[in-house]
Amino acid sequence: MNLRAIAAIYRFEMGRTFRTLGQSVLSPVLTTSLYFVVFGTAIGSRIDEIDGVSYGAFIVPGLIMLTVLQQAVSNASFGIYFPKFIGTIYELLSAPVSFLEVTAGYVLAAATKALAIGLIILGTSFLFVEITIQHPVWMAAFLVLTCLTFALFGFIIGIWAQNFEQLQLVPLLVITPLVFLGGAFYSITMLPDAWQAISLFNPVVYLISGFRWAFFGLADVPVGWSLVAISGFLLVCLAVIAWIFRTGWRLRP
Amino acid sequence: MPQPMSRPILSVDGLSKVYEGGFTALDAVSLEIREGEILALLGPNGAGKTTLIGSVCGLIQPSGGRVLVDGHDTLTDYRAARRLIGLVPQEINLEPFEKVISTVRFSRGLFGKRRNEALIERILRQLSLWDKRDSPIRALSGGMKRRVLIAKALAHEPRILFLDEPSAGVDVELRRDMWEVVRNLKRDGVTIILTTHYLEEAEAMADRIGVINKGQILLVEDKDALMKRLGKKELVIELREPVPAVPEALRHYGLRPTGNGHRLVYTYDTHGERTGITRLLADIQAAGLHLCDVETRESTLEEIFVDLVAEERAAP
């Protein structure tokens, strides 16, 4: 295991984050605050409590998930796409590193950034609503697992993408709708039966449900399923990455 | 230059590359490189030089063949193989916002080496980059960027260095500095494989020269032997009185009149059975011409190279 290589990539990526610290942190915090103002305060005041939780508090886990997923995917995808785009990938390909080390470096860095932003949003939400977290350890575990899994997913997107449009396509066209339809702002039990059944095919439902359970002890699907779903997705991403590096797909002509 | 006897540190055996779409860029290339030598790879645009380097270094998935780096297979034992290799790519591939010194440190870390600031300072000084160490790369000139690429390649102390057209876009003075750097590396025992379009460069630096065209190695030879074997010589015959045309009796020598008929140029192969000079001189005398001077001139590597490629092109 070339641990120094992982550290080098991690440090390099974090360096990039710190160079643009302002925009990295400011924009998600601003966006989330807007959500709180619009959904939590303006609309939320007209919505009843959901299972004894005020609407403003109810949307906190979903909001964190929304931003964390977007951040993890876009950071990791950009992280590996950029070297491909400017040609510095030659160094990764000619270095004595395996796919595991390269992936670990980029994914850990992207996950760290997503996690940090998730925690900042959690902190911001305390300014707007009152929350007590029932299962803090599980909350942290779900958050970390989500950051890692979706950073992995983003890493795959970054390798797959052949231009900037494709790079932005997935976060925009896939992640955002899945999160909105995944119960970020409502409980899927509020949906008609048919839509509830369809929602169960949306992987993000399991994420948000599990995460919300860690906050309030409320879940749309059993929390065990949430763990299985996210771990399964993690394994699929790992398998795809192993295949990419073995075949050199989109990396080595 | 006498060549020390040594085993090959790099051996390329039947290496092929067929790109997607069916283009054969490397056609069963075999090549052995001795420890400590400088090998110059010469070839026209599109000959396959970069593809060859890429296939050895892991940038390109070879279609067939085998490469051993100090006995380590580049596919099955890639870690051990790649650890020995430094690569300076043809294109300037650098992250524009990164600082010079951090990108060089990054390279060292990527190759799994412990931090060594003294070494990095030495490398940057040697390449006249020390004053620029804290500049972002986008603030450097083209020649400086190329030297940053070299610094990155040297940061992990490779035993073999690939330089893909190190002098492209570098001015004459800087090119001489670059040669100096390469010679110093050779002195430190680094094996160097460089590609170049500047034949002067190969001539000035290489111990051996390989010529590649259309994905095939035409030859690899000691530079001096190559010059001897393929070097054509010209005999320039200065006449006392100019001739309006080459006399009929001398036609079959293929003489080329120059200088308004004051000189006749005779070309002959140094490796031919006989040069024909004695007969020519006798025939010139018989034709009633008077010599006042004769002079010989060797062909440059450039001329040799152009001939070789032309030969290959003419072949069916």
Ligand SMILES: Nc1ncnc2c1ncn2[C@@H]1O[C@H](COP(=O)(O)OP(=O)(O)OP(=O)(O)O)[C@@H](O)[C@H]1O
């Ligand atoms: N990724 C690729 N896909 C398809 N063909 C390629 C690819 N890369 C190179 N080629 C082709 O392979 C041939 C050899 O290219 P290569 O870059 O190895 O040449 P070269 O000798 O380095 O040329 P130059 O002196 O111009 O750098 C060229 O005909 C080129 O068009």
Ligand SMILES: [Mg+2]
């Ligand atoms: Mg080239």
